[in-house]
Amino acid sequence: MTHATEAANVRRVAASVAQAGRGSVAALIFFGSRKTLARTDEHSAYDFFLLTHDYSLLYRSLRSAGALHRPPWLVAALNAVLPPNVISIRPSRAGGEIWRAKCAVATIDCFLRETSAARHDHFFLGRMFQPAEVVHAADEATRERVTGGLASARALTYAWVRPWLPPSFDVEAYGRTLLRVSLAREIRPEPSGRADALWEVQKEYLQEVYGLLLTDLARAGELVEGGGQYSLARPVTTGERLRVEAYFRWSLVRATARWAKYMVTFDDWLEYILRKARRHSGQDIVLTPRERRLPLVFLWPRVVRYLRQKDKQGRGA
Numbered sequence: 001m002t003h004a005t006e007a008a009n010v011r012r013v014a015a016s017v018a019q020a021g022r023g024s025v026a027a028l029i030f031f032g033s034r035k036t037l038a039r040t041d042e043h044s045a046y047d048f049f050l051l052t053h054d055y056s057l058l059y060r061s062l063r064s065a066g067a068l069h070r071p072p073w074l075v076a077a078l079n080a081v082l083p084p085n086v087i088s089i090r091p092s093r094a095g096g097e098i099w100r101a102k103c104a105v106a107t108i109d110c111f112l113r114e115t116s117a118a119r120h121d122h123f124f125l126g127r128m129f130q131p132a133e134v135v136h137a138a139d140e141a142t143r144e145r146v147t148g149g150l151a152s153a154r155a156l157t158y159a160w161v162r163p164w165l166p167p168s169f170d171v172e173a174y175g176r177t178l179l180r181v182s183l184a185r186e187i188r189p190e191p192s193g194r195a196d197a198l199w200e201v202q203k204e205y206l207q208e209v210y211g212l213l214l215t216d217l218a219r220a221g222e223l224v225e226g227g228g229q230y231s232l233a234r235p236v237t238t239g240e241r242l243r244v245e246a247y248f249r250w251s252l253v254r255a256t257a258r259w260a261k262y263m264v265t266f267d268d269w270l271e272y273i274l275r276k277a278r279r280h281s282g283q284d285i286v287l288t289p290r291e292r293r294l295p296l297v298f299l300w301p302r303v304v305r306y307l308r309q310k311d312k313q314g315r316g317a
Contacts, residue, residue, distance in 0.1 A: 003037075006034070006037065009046075009099070010030055010034070010046065010135060011135065013046045013099055013101055014028050014030065014046075014048070014135045014136045015136070016089075016091060016101075017048065017050065017067075017089055017101050017103065017136075018136050019065075020061070020062055020065040020066075020067040020089060021050075021052070021058055021061050021062060021065075022061040022064070022065065023061070023138075024052055024053075024054060024057045024058040024061045025050060025051075025052060025058070025136065025138070026051045026052050026053055026108050026137070026138045026142050027049075027050075027051040027108070027134060027136060027137045027138065027142055027143070027146045028048045028049070028050055028051070028103075028134070028135050028136035028137075029048060029049040029051070029128075029132050029133065029134055029135070029146065029150070030046070030047070030048055030132065030133045030134075030135045031047050031048070031049070031127055031128070031130065031131065031132040031133075032045075032046075032047030032102075032127070033047070034046050034047060035047070035131050035132065035133065036130070036131050036198070036201045036202050036205075037201060038197065038198060038201040038202075045088075045099075045100045045101065045102035046099060046100070046101045046102065047102050047103075047104075048101055048102070048103045048104070048135075049084070049103070049104050049105075049106065049111065049124075049127075049128075049132075050087075050103040050104065050105045050106075051105075051106060051107065051108050051111050051146065052105065052106075052107055052108070053107060053108060054107075055075075055076040055079045055080070055105070055107070056072065056073070056076045058076075058105070059072035059073075059075045059076050060072045062087075062089070067089045067090070068087065068089075069267055070264065070265060070267075074264070075087070075264075075265050078261045078264060078265055079105055079106075079265075081261070082254055082257055082258050082261070083105075083106045083107075083110050083114075084104040084105050084106040084110070084123070085104070085105045085261065085262075085265045086102065086103070086104050086105070086258075086262050086265060086266050087102075087103050087105060087265050087266060087267075088100055088101070088102060088103075088266050088267045089101040089103055090267075102266075104127075106124075108142065108145060108146070111124065111146065111149050112145065112148070112149045112152075115128055115149040115150070115152045115153040115156070116149075116152055116156075117156065117159075120254065121247075121250060121251035121254045121255070122160070122182070122185065122247070122248060122251035122255075123251065123254070123255060123258075124153065125153050125156060125157075125160070126182045126185075126186065126251075128149070128150055128153035128154070129153055129154055129156075129157050129178060129182070130179075130198075130202060130205075130206075131202055131205045131206075132150055134146050134147060134150070154209055154210070154213060155213060157178055157210070157213070158213070158217060158222070159244075160181070160244055160247065160248075161174070161177055161178055161181055162232065162236050162240070162244070163236045163240065163241045163244050163245075164177055164180075164181050165177055165232065167231060168229045168230070168231050169229065169230055169231075170228055170229055170230065171206075171207050171210050171211045171214060172199075172203070172207065174210050174214060174230075175199060175202075175203065175206035175207065175210055176195060176196070176199050178206075178210075179195040179198050179199055179202075180195040183195050183198075185248040185251065185252060186252075186255070214230055217230075218230065221233055222234075
């Protein structure tokens, strides 16, 4: 699929999601594997941050449009706890289309807080430091606010990656370190080779964005520059290292807790996870009736084995 074709598809999907929201969608930020064309297939979801001003109005609108199959009051209540929610939006069966929009739902104010120094965890920053694009905004003022949040998320990478930067690094080493550190601290960590694969498909964007950031940091006296290489102007202290480690540990706790509500908010969550696992592992995964009936009880041993096998493959790459 060409970039032009995919860009047209993204615009069409974003317009459909906004239309389903009936005026309650303030902004849509496109990100993820479809954005970078990294290891996708025809079943890959279009990932968006869906930003709104009112959870209840959004979910009532989506339910009226047939895009939500859960009680709006329940999903809105869950969104107030450990935001964002993650929901699945698909077109009407009558349309004959097969796309799925996977939307992380938050308010504008929540998004701006979670892409700032006042954030509660790494969920927003871990996605917004990578390629992301505002593909829908209710008005220019909203677009400017959201764009400011994206810029903040990128600038804050320096705060959480400092303890893992090598003594001397260039833009590529900085970008690779960002990907490796962030992915390793997800609830379902990817093998080490995944960070390198993402760098290859994202490097044009990452080099441009973080080349400018490193230049700005050098001008501000945070970095020492010489011959295209950078080093820290002030060493990482033990206290700083402990604070960043605690930040990631707390983020993992919150991310784990979110999965309990994703099973409520995300339609066909089990089938989606299985398709994603098949795409990344290349293995067909068939569940037993018992595993489908009580996945939280009987499926986890298989999940653990899958993750261990994936980690071994990554170490061997």
